[in-house]
Amino acid sequence: MMATVSESPASPPSTRFQRGAFAPIVLDRLTHSYGDRRALDDLSFEVKAGEIFGLLGPNGSGKTTLFRILSTLMTPTGGRASIQGFDVAREPNKVRQQIGIVFQARSLDMKLTVAENLKHQGNLYGLQGALLRTRIHDVLGRVGLLDRAHDFAETLSGGMQRRVELAKGLIHSPSILLLDEPSTGLDPGARRDLWQYLETLRDEEEVAILVTTHLMEEAEHCDRLAILNDGHLVALGSPFELKSQIGGDVVLFETRSPEAAETLSLRLAQRFTAEAAVLGSSVRLEHNQGHRFVTSVVEAFPGMVEAVTVSKPSLEDVFIRRTGHRFWTDVAAGDLAPVQSSRAGKGH
Numbered sequence: 001m002m003a004t005v006s007e008s009p010a011s012p013p014s015t016r017f018q019r020g021a022f023a024p025i026v027l028d029r030l031t032h033s034y035g036d037r038r039a040l041d042d043l044s045f046e047v048k049a050g051e052i053f054g055l056l057g058p059n060g061s062g063k064t065t066l067f068r069i070l071s072t073l074m075t076p077t078g079g080r081a082s083i084q085g086f087d088v089a090r091e092p093n094k095v096r097q098q099i100g101i102v103f104q105a106r107s108l109d110m111k112l113t114v115a116e117n118l119k120h121q122g123n124l125y126g127l128q129g130a131l132l133r134t135r136i137h138d139v140l141g142r143v144g145l146l147d148r149a150h151d152f153a154e155t156l157s158g159g160m161q162r163r164v165e166l167a168k169g170l171i172h173s174p175s176i177l178l179l180d181e182p183s184t185g186l187d188p189g190a191r192r193d194l195w196q197y198l199e200t201l202r203d204e205e206e207v208a209i210l211v212t213t214h215l216m217e218e219a220e221h222c223d224r225l226a227i228l229n230d231g232h233l234v235a236l237g238s239p240f241e242l243k244s245q246i247g248g249d250v251v252l253f254e255t256r257s258p259e260a261a262e263t264l265s266l267r268l269a270q271r272f273t274a275e276a277a278v279l280g281s282s283v284r285l286e287h288n289q290g291h292r293f294v295t296s297v298v299e300a301f302p303g304m305v306e307a308v309t310v311s312k313p314s315l316e317d318v319f320i321r322r323t324g325h326r327f328w329t330d331v332a333a334g335d336l337a338p339v340q341s342s343r344a345g346k347g348h
């Protein structure tokens with residue numbers, strides 16, 4: 001069962017593509033197919049100025065496809081997307097002036113200095129002379145690397161190189177920054193620093209920042225999220241809003257085997273009217289008093305439960321609720337029992 005997205009649709013398509021007081025990024029029924037394979041299916045949402053917006057999805061959910069369309073590297077096969085009111089397919093040059101892009105793959109020339117890398121990038125955007133020197137100084141200051149300006153890129157740590165990539169994306173003062181999996185290859189400290197820079201950019205310059213990620217902890221930093229699964233938008237909202245829609249506790253019973261999990265799920269339905277999902281050898285359900293419910297279950301079915309986890313809802317729980325399967329799984333959704341949105345353990 002595919003749940004509908006939680007936010008109401010944005011303003012009507014006919015008015016949205018005019019420039020001016022419109023959201024920096026607008027998707028309007030955006031669709032993309034590679035031959036018969038539909039990678040993006042009818043996506044509509046907006047990214048606002050001064051927000052960090054996350055595109056969260058597992059492998060193959062369509063993040064890169066969407067990133068490439070917004071970066072003007074690819075034309076969508078259906079629907080539209082606009083950046084500051086410019087259509088990404090029809091006005092790619094104008095779109096490129098508006099966006100800074102940080103790709104997942106390294107783009108620095110390791111045999112050039114940090115400043116030289118930025119100078120080349122600035123030249124691509126028509127920046128030269130004193131203005132370019134000022135911009136290089138500003139962006140390096142912003143990412144905390146002014147003292148490394150004349151070092152060769154190859155002598156920087158991985159985290160520092162990533163910051164130079166970010167500085168490259170910012171050199172032409174874009175109002176929109178697109179980052180593809182920005183934390184790839186960063187240790188936790190460098191990851192924290194990167195997010196601090198992004199938050200400063202958002203707060204001080206009102207830059208709209210779109211980040212693709214498959215990391216739940218990264219998604220937690222975003223102001224709002226679009227959760228993608230198999231090219232579909234399955235949830236839209238702030239991490240807090242999305243998790244609040246679950247409410248209560250999430251209970252996970254570990255059993256010995258997938259068969260034992262099926263049996264436990266059936267018994268929970270019979271004895272407690274609890275609607276649970278079987279996820280491999282685990283049984284997952286939502287309950288407003290998780291700890292008390294766990295005690296009742298363990299007493300009712302001795303020996304069936306190997307381990308229990310009771311937790312507050314996470315973004316993974318949001319994903320499971322909306323798709324019927326885990327975020328990381330090799331098992332197709334149809335192979336798993338559906339996750340119902342109704343609360344488990346009614347009347348207990």
Ligand SMILES: Nc1ncnc2c1ncn2[C@@H]1O[C@H](COP(=O)(O)OP(=O)(O)OP(=O)(O)O)[C@@H](O)[C@H]1O
Pocket residue numbers: 034037038039057058059060061062063064065066214
């Ligand atoms: N060039 C291509 N030709 C055919 N199919 C493609 C192509 N690129 C992507 N796809 C398919 O489109 C779907 C979405 O892929 P996409 O790369 O956008 O996902 P993703 O969310 O970025 O995944 P990942 O996290 O693994 O990078 C997948 O089913 C993928 O196999």
